[in-house]
Amino acid sequence: MAQELLWIFISALLINNFTLAYFLGICPFLGVSNKLDTALRLGLANIFVMIITAVAAWALNTFVLIYAPYLRLISFIIVIASTVQFVEMAIKKWSPELFKALGIFLPLITTNCAILGLALFATNKGYGLIEGIVYALGAGGGVTLALILMAGIREETRVLDIPDVVKGTALSLIVAGILSMAFMGFAGMFSAA
């Protein structure tokens, strides 16, 4: 069991990285990756929301959707978004420090495709509660890893003599492509074992 959980974690973290292998959550990856500090906080918010998503998706699948499977997509979106809003209010009341650290990113991230993707993938793979949470940790960690790598490179590019034609979005997209190529090295890992 522990080995299986580790495999789920590493698979979501590196091999099937949500950002660099599945290309989910590209908008924050390109939009909020110009500073390391914000990128890290966005990543943490992502992990947080993903864990809530995993729990919510599991609860919906187990208790509600067995009676109405055709409601899956819409109920995932509504339930996840509202749960995160609710949790955000709870954090604001009980832990202002955490609220400040996660800041605006918490509501921003809820409607991201990576979040819905996580819920749908976890459902497709038939993960239980614990597996789902580990999967969310791995996937969120993978998104965070991609974000801070991207932010590190983009901070570096600020002091470089980047030609005008590639400055800005073009550079971000090319760097994202290069990172994605580098992550191809993890493809197929552990599948033979």
Place this chain on the structure above:
Amino acid sequence: MTLSMMKTIISSSPFLRSGLSTPRIMWEVVITLVPVVGMAAWVFGISALLMTLVCVLACWMAERIFLPPAPGASVLGDGSAVITGILLALCLPPGFPFWMAFLGGFVAIALGKAMWGGLGHNVFNPALLGRAFLQAAFPGAITTWSAPATSFFALRGSNLALPFLKGESVDAMTGATPLSAMKFTHQAADWQDLLIGQVSGSLGETSGGLFLLLGLYLAWRGLINWRIPVGMIATVGLFSGILYWIDPAHYAPPQFMILAGGLMLGAVYMATDLVSSPLTHKGIWIYAVGIGILVVMIRVWGGLPEGVMYAILLMNAVTPLINRALPTRVYGHASPTS
């Protein structure tokens, strides 16, 4: 003595120079690569020489187009594009179509160097970037290995394949590389063979012993940071040694892991890229050990037989973060760690 007789020269730092200019360093590295290309030609025949020529030409052309030299500068440039071309050729299999190699060389300079603002600005190693691009674009052609040539002038089967046409000439003589043999059939080659270089593989994946000598020379000349190859090779040896100690039937022995494939080439020439490696010694150690761990992980558990290229590219991506975490001491200021 009047004031006007005193000659005052106003210049900015640095005042002491080592005498080593960028072109000087680059051409010296190019010269050390001559025996490597010679070895490849010895093992793989004329294909190796032509492949090197094609890659160097592509890199040089891309450099001329995207980073035109200043008026009066050498037509050959500062030599860094030549190094990129030779290194790219050394990571390609001998039967690789030349037009693909040309494309790879062009991409290596365009996306690996020019896009970042030229020499000294690239975050990733250009040659490896070109290789990764080729691996993603032509996964079939780049993993078709030919056995060492029978005659020197025999061109490899698919060398002259035309772009976008299905080449009908399929190389009939293929030989598995030591690493793919290990991966798929669990047969480890003799380490003596790997040391001398009579094995199948990419152009630069032949003789581990030759790279050892060149690495020693480059480190002695101060052209590479010895910590990178030492850290990488020690990590690979230690990590694979532990695995081998746990289960010798399943894992390859450490001397095989060190000498097989592109590890020696990567450790001496690729990871040591002055631009894309970290700035501080402590950062260098983290970088080298990280590459070593990733190499073993990808080779042992990954879907691909070889992982040196991806390991170095991944650590190149981490390098900006390492540099941020371990900043260099600003001259005249206290050490940032104290």
